[in-house]
Amino acid sequence: MSPERKVVVKKLAYRVNDELADKIREVMKSKNKLFFNMMGSIGAGKTLILEQLAAKLSSKYRVFVINGDVATTIDADRIAKQGATTVQINTGGGCHLSAKLIQNELDKINIDDYDIFIAENVGNLICPAAWDIGAQLNITVVSITEGEYVVKKHPIIFKNSEIAIINKCDLDGLGFNSDVLAEDAAKIKSGMKVILTSAKTGQGIDELITTLGIEL
Amino acid sequence: MHEYSVASAIVDQVKAIVEEHKATQVKKIIVSASPYDVIIPELLIEAYGIITDDLDKFKGSTLEMQNSKAEITCLECDYKGEPAEEGDPEFAYNFICPKCESRDTHINMKNLTIETVDLVIPDN
Numbered sequence: 327m328s329p330e331r332k333v334v335v336k337k338l339a340y341r342v343n344d345e346l347a348d349k350i351r352e353v354m355k356s357k358n359k360l361f362f363n364m365m366g367s368i369g370a371g372k373t374l375i376l377e378q379l380a381a382k383l384s385s386k387y388r389v390f391v392i393n394g395d396v397a398t399t400i401d402a403d404r405i406a407k408q409g410a411t412t413v414q415i416n417t418g419g420g421c422h423l424s425a426k427l428i429q430n431e432l433d434k435i436n437i438d439d440y441d442i443f444i445a446e447n448v449g450n451l452i453c454p455a456a457w458d459i460g461a462q463l464n465i466t467v468v469s470i471t472e473g474e475y476v477v478k479k480h481p482i483i484f485k486n487s488e489i490a491i492i493n494k495c496d497l498d499g500l501g502f503n504s505d506v507l508a509e510d511a512a513k514i515k516s517g518m519k520v521i522l523t524s525a526k527t528g529q530g531i532d533e534l535i536t537t538l539g540i541e542l
Numbered sequence: 543m544h545e546y547s548v549a550s551a552i553v554d555q556v557k558a559i560v561e562e563h564k565a566t567q568v569k570k571i572i573v574s575a576s577p578y579d580v581i582i583p584e585l586l587i588e589a590y591g592i593i594t595d596d597l598d599k600f601k602g603s604t605l606e607m608q609n610s611k612a613e614i615t616c617l618e619c620d621y622k623g624e625p626a627e628e629g630d631p632e633f634a635y636n637f638i639c640p641k642c643e644s645r646d647t648h649i650n651m652k653n654l655t656i657e658t659v660d661l662v663i664p665d666n
Contacts, residue, residue, distance in 0.1 A: 328566060328567075328662045328663060328665065329662070329665065330569060330660055330661065330662055330663075331660070331661055331662075332659070332660050332661075333559060333563060333658060333659045333660075334657070335555075335659055336656070336657060337555060337655065338652065338653075338654065338656075339548055339573065339654040339655065339656060340548075340551060340652050340654065341555070342551060342554065342555065343551060419546075420547065421543060422547070424547065452544070452580075453543070453544035453547075455580070456544055456548075456580050456651065457547070478632075478633060478634075481633050481634050481635045482635055482651060485635060485648065485649070510633075513632070513633070514633050516617060516646045
């Protein structure tokens, strides 16, 4: 009978993903590229914000957007119409993007052909928070229609973000209120930049561009 | 449910260990997680069972979970270690630094660690 042996491992479960994420960040930094990760619930307005961004940025910058969704190419098709190059990842049942999924797409292109890289993560306020995809900035979008406790209920994703976007502010005062969400997002993490937007009207999009350090 | 992804990441790492040691069978994997690692143990163990069901070298193996200590980093005084017991009454996952009492701390939510793997390794 073959002997059993206990092997001491002591390695982090996320190690392979996080090492690849660090590598992606290093490559982007060394090539002076901007790569940010946009997270948020289904229906928060991530895609419409990215359509607004793509429309404003594409005349000056070469924008590459990776869209994560369980199925369809709807989001990638929408953003492509605004001048960005887009690719859709269908995760099947997967509830988040990962560094490997991002690297797979980067391997298919020449990074030097683009200036700005954006990942629109799968709509979800829980799982994407745990998976580093190699972005330099993490943005979480919530809309005021999601209720005034949505920041308090999902602290992890905000603690893992540098920018919080409170979207659908055109509905402010119409039974919805952006104040509590903006205050909670500012309090939950020091240094958090909070931006009030309406992707529908374009409110706050220029502020987002400035916050990202992009010159128009 | 990202436990499936986490279980896959564990299995991938253990596959490499199996290769390294020329093992014929995995018997048991022990992982440790802190209370704030955003993992539901029952779901992780269930996902492990699904993933390894058709992997010969993992047949009959078990995944066991142990508790590890929570760890914060204080963004004011650079303290790294266990938080003070009292968390922020307003925001979950916010903890007080036991050294300088600042609430400006970061809780490490990725402590999940593969501790040991029990393998069957044939004699040479």
